[in-house]
Amino acid sequence: MARVTQALQIQNDNELRALAFFERTLGALPDPRRPEGIRYPLRTVVVTALMAMICGCDDAEAMELWGETNSEWLKGFLELPHGAPTQDVFLAVFGALDPEAFRAVFRAWAELLTLRLEPESRHIAIDGKTSRRSFDAAAGRPAIHTVSAWLAEAGLVLGQRKTEDKSNEITAIPELLRTLDIKGATITIDAMGCQTEIASTIIAGGGNYVLSVKENQPTLRQDIATTFAQAADERRRSRDELERPSLEMFEETDKEHGRLERRNVKLCRDLRWLTAPERWSGLAFLAEVTRERTVMSTQKTSVETVHYIGSDGKASVATAARTIRRHWGIESELHWVLDMAFREDEARHRARNTAENMTTLRHFALNVVKQDGERKVGIATCRKRAGWDRSYLIKLLTAASTQPPARPAGRARSRT
Numbered sequence: 516m517a518r519v520t521q522a523l524q525i526q527n528d529n530e531l532r533a534l535a536f537f538e539r540t541l542g543a544l545p546d547p548r549r550p551e552g553i554r555y556p557l558r559t560v561v562v563t564a565l566m567a568m569i570c571g572c573d574d575a576e577a578m579e580l581w582g583e584t585n586s587e588w589l590k591g592f593l594e595l596p597h598g599a600p601t602q603d604v605f606l607a608v609f610g611a612l613d614p615e616a617f618r619a620v621f622r623a624w625a626e627l628l629t630l631r632l633e634p635e636s637r638h639i640a641i642d643g644k645t646s647r648r649s650f651d652a653a654a655g656r657p658a659i660h661t662v663s664a665w666l667a668e669a670g671l672v673l674g675q676r677k678t679e680d681k682s683n684e685i686t687a688i689p690e691l692l693r694t695l696d697i698k699g700a701t702i703t704i705d706a707m708g709c710q711t712e713i714a715s716t717i718i719a720g721g722g723n724y725v726l727s728v729k730e731n732q733p734t735l736r737q738d739i740a741t742t743f744a745q746a747a748d749e750r751r752r753s754r755d756e757l758e759r760p761s762l763e764m765f766e767e768t769d770k771e772h773g774r775l776e777r778r779n780v781k782l783c784r785d786l787r788w789l790t791a792p793e794r795w796s797g798l799a800f801l802a803e804v805t806r807e808r809t810v811m812s813t814q815k816t817s818v819e820t821v822h823y824i825g826s827d828g829k830a831s832v833a834t835a836a837r838t839i840r841r842h843w844g845i846e847s848e849l850h851w852v853l854d855m856a857f858r859e860d861e862a863r864h865r866a867r868n869t870a871e872n873m874t875t876l877r878h879f880a881l882n883v884v885k886q887d888g889e890r891k892v893g894i895a896t897c898r899k900r901a902g903w904d905r906s907y908l909i910k911l912l913t914a915a916s917t918q919p920p921a922r923p924a925g926r927a928r929s930r931t
Contacts, residue, residue: 547612711796
């Protein structure tokens with residue numbers, strides 16, 4: 516009996532510690548509502564919404580039902596003078612809440628989760644995603660497009676910035692980078708972010724970059740192709756010609772999802788073939804990646820060659836290859852998960868700031884679920900479990916308030 520009592524006391528202490536942490540964290544938000552007529556404290560609404568989102572609630576209607584079902588438990592640590600918040604309350608609060616203030620609270624908490632990571636080990640991938648049903652045709656408002664920063668090793672969202680459309684990623688990315696601590700980190704961005712200003716922002720912040728180069732930088736792309744073509748040209752050169760560029764090589768092969776993929780990575784530190792290398796702050800190397808994919812069922816093979824620029828002069832070709840490949844985790848581990856486990860593309864929140872704040876709330880919830888280092892099932896199933904098992908919900912909240920994120924083990928086989 517004494518052991519049971521002790522176990523219950525420990526569980527209660529964990530509940531109070533975890534919930535108090537999130538209550539304090541979210542309690543720093545400025546309340547946008549007028550004092551008169553407020554029926555629920557702001558932190559009551561936001562903490563309830565966060566826990567409901569973790570437990571599988573994707574909209575305000577489901578959040579209301581979850582709050583009603585758990586109201587007796589919630590009363591133990593939240594002020595519920597009129598019962599659990601209704602869906603109208605959730606929509607009104609998240610519609611009025613300042614998105615930048617909400618993002619700032621999220622970023623501060625996400626930074627806490629990364630404190631035990633070595634700065635030089637951090638890889639931050641930047642990419643954008645559109646919430647397809649967040650448009651408002653009547654108001655002439657397009658669907659929101661959000662640029663996110665993804666900590667690749669830990670699978671955590673570090674921050675986000677809303678844009679009006681994909682083309683505005685160019686201005687949103689520097690703004691997002693300036694809100695993050697990128698010192699010692701490697702930043703990877705697709706071709707949209709291959710801009711001289713973005714490269715300068717990263718270097719000024721103490722980070723390094725690996726940027727994809729495509730048609731939007733035609734001169735740079737052609738110069739890089741020429742560099743690797745010259746490196747492959749084995750003819751004897753005259754004394755007036757530039758000597759042949761030297762290359763570092765790396766190969767790796769993977770067989771999964773019914774496909775065999777071979778990747779050949781070449782790295783060149785000779786920048787003399789570039790028209791104006793000084794335009795790119797900190798530029799140290801060029802990379803060429805050739806991917807050969809074979810579908811096992813049909814034996815059809817496709818070949819793709821892409822180019823990159825990077826600033827870390829100490830990076831080996833194997834390190835560059837790993838960084839380039841790992842960038843696409845933001846698609847499979849963040850964007851795909853938001854669509855499949857959080858049904859983000861089906862979300863129809865449109866009024867005022869609701870869509871933008873719900874995106875931040877999903878990122879909050881995803882980071883919390885990611886704290887389960889023993890997780891063997893998908894995010895969607897973990898959310899269901901949190902809704903069924905309160906002790907599991909408390910475990911997630913406690914880990915998110917006290918533990919550093921786990922690093923997933925790599926699976927790629929490679930050879931040099």
